[in-house]
Amino acid sequence: MDTILTGLGTGFAVALDPFNLMLVLAGAFFGTLIGALPGLGPINGVAILLPIAYSMGFEPASALILLAGIYYGAEYGGRISSILLNVPGDAGAVMTTLDGYPMARNGQAGRALSLSAISSFIGGTFAVILMTLFGPMLATFAVTFSPADYVALMVFAFASLASLVGKNPTKTLLGALIGLMLATIGIDANTGVPRYTFGIPDFLAGIDFLIVIVGLFGMAELFTLVEKQVSGKLDSLPVDNSFVKMADLAKSKWTIVRCSFLGFFIGVLPGTGASVASAVAYGTEKRLAGAEGHLFGTGDVRGLAAPETANNAAAGGAMVPMLTLGIPGSGTTAIILGALLMFNIQPGPLLFTQQPEIAWGLIASMYVGNVALLLINLPLVGLFARMLTIPQHYLTPMIAILAFVGIYTIVGNPFDLLLVTGLGVFGWFLRKMEFSLAPVILGFVLGGLFENNLRRALSISGGDWMILLEDYKSVTLYVLAVLVVAIPVYLQRRARRMEGDPVSREDAND
Amino acid sequence: MADRIFAGVLFLATVAYAIIAFVSISAPFQYDPLGPESWPQILSVIALLCLIHILWKPDVEGLEVNRATAFRLLFMVALMIVYAELYEPVGFIISTILFGALTARMLGATLKHSAIFGLAAGIGGYLLCAILLDLNLPEGELVEALLEMGGT
CATH class of the missing domain: 1.10.287 (Helix Hairpins)
Known part of the structure; x- marks a missing residue:
């Protein structure tokens, strides 16, 4: 408890520094702006803004705080297009459209937006509190992990990813493998041997992480926009003056509490992020509502509060394995992990003891970011909603220009611009083939860590592969990995036998 | 397939x-x-x-992209490659004006609006990113030469 309090003290000292405070606010503001762009999901918004934030040359702690603000803001901005346009920005927001859009259509857009802001705030804050309590504990335990245990942990992460994300497990696994394979490009750090560089000097240091995310997320999204391009602008419902009532909160208070817990623990599972959490939360609440369950989908406040709370709680939960183990829980945390690596910060069990100002600064800025978003969004939602009316034919070139600015400013190499375009085309094809892109990015970020731990483990054992199964921790993780693959298959079979409604799984890009 | x-x-x-x-x-x-x-x-x-x-066991039947859409996508990719190739030689401002205007025009903006958008994106973007945020963007040889003439 003492370490937590001193840690929080350090963290708030960093986060409340006037300059950093301004960065959280600016990040939250611009994040919401870009998140509210129609059709551009939070992860794509973060991907496009990340290189620009990186090139501003801030201290690591400040840059990360800015990023956390952008991430939170973009997540929030995504809600606006779900509720007013019925266009979910990402998979996590699909459930929000179910009751959010009907509410807006009934002339209660303001009520829906403010309710979603408040439930997001509660879910997010709740998750940060749980993270503050459990994070350091998990980190203390994780210090005892050997390289072999890390290999097992990674196998578990990819197993749960393959089983829970996307429609086709084989494609999810293949996506992760593509990411892992992309990560092998460049000079091998252990022996200095170049791999897959084909003599191109730009490849020697490996493909830059920023190029991969801007290419696969930003550019692929851009091509999707061009593909689905409809002339003119989308029809947005107006924001009215209605506001959330105390009765709404009273009606949904237990929903919010339940979904905060549920979302957090689903978020902690490696590989499963906000999309799974919001879907599970919505389904659970609908069942718990009993006779009133049929109201879900027609603009029920609980149906809006449930996914919104779970979504944000999961976003916080996903930060736990990322900070304490170095294993991101979702696509977006994979991006934040990559950002940490760019600053030469290796997240993991030692982060809390070796660089407390980073770990705790980030946690404290999440508290601040949550409050900032609530304060920014309640009064300014009308301004953000206006972003929805930007016509596609200006939006598309703007995204391309922003992405090019970001990529060029990293090292000033025009070759990167071609690379990012190529990766965008590749990402577009992957999406058309119903691959989710989150596993690719997870594989790319974890590639080096996975390989190094495997090699280290085998160096320790002198080449004996049995070392991977020696510790009880690794064995437990392998058992969990098998379970996480087997249980959904079993449940699906059973559901099919009982002819209940088929378990639908949404494509996850969160 | x-x-x-x-x-x-x-x-x-x-x-x-x-x-x-x-x-x-x-x-x-x-x-x-x-x-x-x-x-x-x-x-x-x-x-x-x-x-x-x-x-x-494939599960996706076709790309379901009609000819017009495919053409638009190819054109977009081509525009971006040209934009990337011109980025350093002619500089951010001119390449962005061209790219912004052409893309907006291709996606359905009127001729006048595309031109205005291109100019705004090129000049406004440069002022915002290079001057205000101090990011490293290529000036281009032409602009450099003009600046030198103006400077001396």
């Missing part, structure tokens, strides 16, 4: 990846049991197994 073609292309790429892993990567000397080639070997084998499964 589209699934099979895409998986087939990926299959060929992975086979090439595997051949390089099994044949050409090797360290001149090493102390560890796993060399730089082992990890790519493992990855390529699992990836090939996944690809065989997809080739066996």
Whole structure:
């Protein structure tokens, strides 16, 4: 408890520094702006803004705080297009459209937006509190992990990813493998041997992480926009003056509490992020509502509060394995992990003891970011909603220009611009083939860590592969990995036998 | 069908990846049991197994992109390649004006609006990013020459 309090003290000292405070606010503001762009999901918004934030040359702690603000803001901005346009920005927001859009259509857009802001705030804050309590504990335990245990942990992460994300497990696994394979490009750090560089000097240091995310997320999204391009602008419902009532909160208070817990623990599972959490939360609440369950989908406040709370709680939960183990829980945390690596910060069990100002600064800025978003969004939602009316034919070139600015400013190499375009085309094809892109990015970020731990483990054992199964921790993780693959298959079979409604799984890009 | 073609292309790429892993990567000397080639070997084998499964049981029928859309996408890619190639030689301002105006025009803005948008994006973007945020953007030889003339 003492370490937590001193840690929080350090963290708030960093986060409340006037300059950093301004960065959280600016990040939250611009994040919401870009998140509210129609059709551009939070992860794509973060991907496009990340290189620009990186090139501003801030201290690591400040840059990360800015990023956390952008991430939170973009997540929030995504809600606006779900509720007013019925266009979910990402998979996590699909459930929000179910009751959010009907509410807006009934002339209660303001009520829906403010309710979603408040439930997001509660879910997010709740998750940060749980993270503050459990994070350091998990980190203390994780210090005892050997390289072999890390290999097992990674196998578990990819197993749960393959089983829970996307429609086709084989494609999810293949996506992760593509990411892992992309990560092998460049000079091998252990022996200095170049791999897959084909003599191109730009490849020697490996493909830059920023190029991969801007290419696969930003550019692929851009091509999707061009593909689905409809002339003119989308029809947005107006924001009215209605506001959330105390009765709404009273009606949904237990929903919010339940979904905060549920979302957090689903978020902690490696590989499963906000999309799974919001879907599970919505389904659970609908069942718990009993006779009133049929109201879900027609603009029920609980149906809006449930996914919104779970979504944000999961976003916080996903930060736990990322900070304490170095294993991101979702696509977006994979991006934040990559950002940490760019600053030469290796997240993991030692982060809390070796660089407390980073770990705790980030946690404290999440508290601040949550409050900032609530304060920014309640009064300014009308301004953000206006972003929805930007016509596609200006939006598309703007995204391309922003992405090019970001990529060029990293090292000033025009070759990167071609690379990012190529990766965008590749990402577009992957999406058309119903691959989710989150596993690719997870594989790319974890590639080096996975390989190094495997090699280290085998160096320790002198080449004996049995070392991977020696510790009880690794064995437990392998058992969990098998379970996480087997249980959904079993449940699906059973559901099919009982002819209940088929378990639908949404494509996850969160 | 589209699934099979895409998986087939990926299959060929992975086979090439595997051949390089099994044949050409090797360290001149090493102390560890796993060399730089082992990890790519493992990855390529699992990836090939996944690809065989997809080739066996594809689940996406077609790309469902009609001719006009395909043409628009190709044109967009071409525009971006040209934009990337012009980025340094002619500088951010001019290349962005051209790219912004052409893209907006292609996607359905009127001629006048595209031109205004291009000019705003090029000049406004440069002022915002290079002057205000102090980011490193190419001025281009032409603009550099003009600035030098103005300076001296």
